[in-house]
Amino acid sequence: MTALQREDSMTSTRERIVPFKMAHVVFQCTDRQKMVDWYRQLFQAELVFEDQVLTFLAYDDEHHRLAFFNSPHLPGKSIEIAGLHHIAYSYRVIGELLSTYERLKPLGILPVWTINHGPTTSLYYCDPEGNNIELQVDNFPDQSDAAAYFETEAFANNPIGVEFDPDALSAMWRDGASDAELCAIGTCATGESNGPK
Structure with missing residues (x-):
C-alpha cells in the first residue's frame, strides 16, 4: 500500500474531525x-x-x-533516542522573526542553525535540556504556493535548504529590504547544512 493509498483509507471513509488548535x-x-x-x-x-x-x-x-x-x-536527554525532534513556532512576518533574533542575542540565546528551507525561513534554538525549538516565518504569502514548492526541481535538488547569516539578514531588514527579498532562498547564503545537533 502506497502512502497516498494509506492517506485515502484514513480520510475518505468518514468526515474528518480535527483539533482547532x-x-x-x-x-x-x-x-x-x-x-x-x-x-x-x-x-x-x-x-x-x-x-x-x-x-x-x-x-x-x-x-x-x-x-x-x-x-x-530523571536522566538527561540523549540525542540517540527516537522521539520528538523539534517544535516549530510561526511568526506573521519576517520582521517579527528578525526582531526576536535581535532581542534574544544580547541575552546569550543564539540559534544553533539558521536556514531558509524554501517554504520557511527558520531559526533553530536548543533549550537548556537539549530540546530543539524552531522559530520560523512562511516565505510564501499563499499556502498553496508553499505546497507547490515541494513539487519543484529546487526542492528535489535540495530538500533541506540553504543556511544564512542572521546578522546579515537582520542588517538587510533594518536597511528596508522587502519581505520578498528577505525570504528569498539564497539571501545571505552561507551554504548547505546538516541541521541542528
Whole structure:
C-alpha cells in the first residue's frame, strides 16, 4: 500500500474531525528553573502558576502554552533516542522573526542553525535540556504556493535548504529590504547544512 493509498483509507471513509488548535507543550525537567527562565525569555512569557511540582507559562490568550514538571531525578536527554525532534513556532512576518533574533542575542540565546528551507525561513534554538525549538516565518504569502514548492526541481535538488547569516539578514531588514527579498532562498547564503545537533 502506497502512502497516498494509506492517506485515502484514513480520510475518505468518514468526515474528518480535527483539533482547532494545539493548546500546550509539557516538558519534564531535570533543572526546571533554568528551563522556565529560558522559555520566559524566548517567548516573553508570563508566569501563570507555579508550585513545587509544576510551572505554567503563557504568552497569548491561552491560559497556558507551556508547562514544566519538576523532575530532577530523571536522566538527561540523549540525542540517540527516537522521539520528538523539534517544535516549530510561526511568526506573521519576517520582521517579527528578525526582531526576536535581535532581542534574544544580547541575552546569550543564539540559534544553533539558521536556514531558509524554501517554504520557511527558520531559526533553530536548543533549550537548556537539549530540546530543539524552531522559530520560523512562511516565505510564501499563499499556502498553496508553499505546497507547490515541494513539487519543484529546487526542492528535489535540495530538500533541506540553504543556511544564512542572521546578522546579515537582520542588517538587510533594518536597511528596508522587502519581505520578498528577505525570504528569498539564497539571501545571505552561507551554504548547505546538516541541521541542528
